[in-house]
Amino acid sequence: MFKEITSPQNPKIKQLVRLKDRKARDETGLFLIEGYREIKRAVEGGVHFESLFICEKLFLGSSEPLLIEQVGVETLTLPAHLFEKISYRDRPDGLIGVAHQMQKTLKDLRPKNHVPLYVVAESIEKPGNLGTILRSSDAVGADGVIVCDRCTDIYNPNVVRASVGTLFTLPVIEARGSDAYTWLKDHNIQVVAATPSATLEFTDADLSGPVAVVVGTEQLGLTDLWMQAADIRVKIPMKGIADSLNVAMATTLLLYESLRQRKRYL
């Protein structure tokens, strides 16, 4: 029923493997989505697929045929040893899609909450951290995430994985910092910058209004643009020997504190 591929030299396999590298993703506008859950959320999020690679022997459940039908593109079957080779997971579940990048822009951001809540992630280096920031943003019901001055592109396989597919259902925008700042100001959204140099602890700040939580790299902190743009600067208290938290942790704390304060609105 599906076309079968048995050689690692097959051009379609070679194209797939190339998409693990950012250069190929940037050039083609394509990227990889691996895993049942991730592909399901991509379908829900309206992502357009180009092709689907499957290995029935590795399926974990019985709903895969229905999902394959929903994806509705050329589907190629691989033997297990070949699938395991191209997978970027320890325990592949037999599904890898090649999809078109969503390439949303600031114009696609439409607040769903009465009091909007955004995240701005600046120059995040580790894909796992960026994906985790998306997962936490989904968890608090945020209106969107703006990724500024990207180090790691949002289509990196490890961003997809760490986001557990929330990349596809949450509005996630790549934008220049200055454009993001203008957009936030135009929409009367307060900029909350997380920085160890602040004197105000995050739980003492008023995060109940329309806010964008802005976080940067652990090493370098936020750029001048955001430090100067900030309406509120907050720090996370550090009571131990280490001087900072991982950036995904810091973001999650600020988002949940905002959720706690605005409980009556959401």
Next chain:
Amino acid sequence: MFKEITSPQNPKIKQLVRLKDRKARDETGLFLIEGYREIKRAVEGGVHFESLFICEKLFLGSSEPLLIEQVGVETLTLPAHLFEKISYRDRPDGLIGVAHQMQKTLKDLRPKNHVPLYVVAESIEKPGNLGTILRSSDAVGADGVIVCDRCTDIYNPNVVRASVGTLFTLPVIEARGSDAYTWLKDHNIQVVAATPSATLEFTDADLSGPVAVVVGTEQLGLTDLWMQAADIRVKIPMKGIADSLNVAMATTLLLYESLRQRKRYL
């Protein structure tokens, strides 16, 4: 001045490489500590080293000689290409120590806070998550972390790395769940279990007293022992499409909420 090693076949190099595997760590009672910051914190934490492998060409600063003196054990120098091969980092900084496992027990736990705060981590699978839990526990000034029914041993190189060395300064104990439970009860510490099946949101629970936050795997949740032992069961609200947070995120949120509530004590 230091002995030089140039061959990857050298028995000392072979022993070092073997310590990346748990089996060798369990058998020898040794483990690896890589990185200036991590080794420095291990010295501060009173860890006993066995040997030190260095590559001066890779040093990032000028304080390394002092640290080497503080470690005070047999020191071997390697050429850069060999050091890079044995390092488990992308950008090695020229320092890897072989150290004796601390092997602390419940008897080593002595609360430093007036109102103690503990973490119990049950069967955490990913070393990065376990290390991050240690980092967050340090950040809130917790009194200790009890790792129960270990999947990942605390001496895994990625636990050391993700903990940024807090593994050495924070009391971290490996214990059986039932022993940990008895210890907590004997010390009048309330057990707070994080579980999606709870009805109480964590920000509505009273976490200001002596508590141990208990977290388990994302897939399986907590075992019956802890579910039944729990004095308080709390959930973290989930407003998006995903149904859970990563376990390190969940732990960090509970710890900081406890810190927020007990601000006046710490």
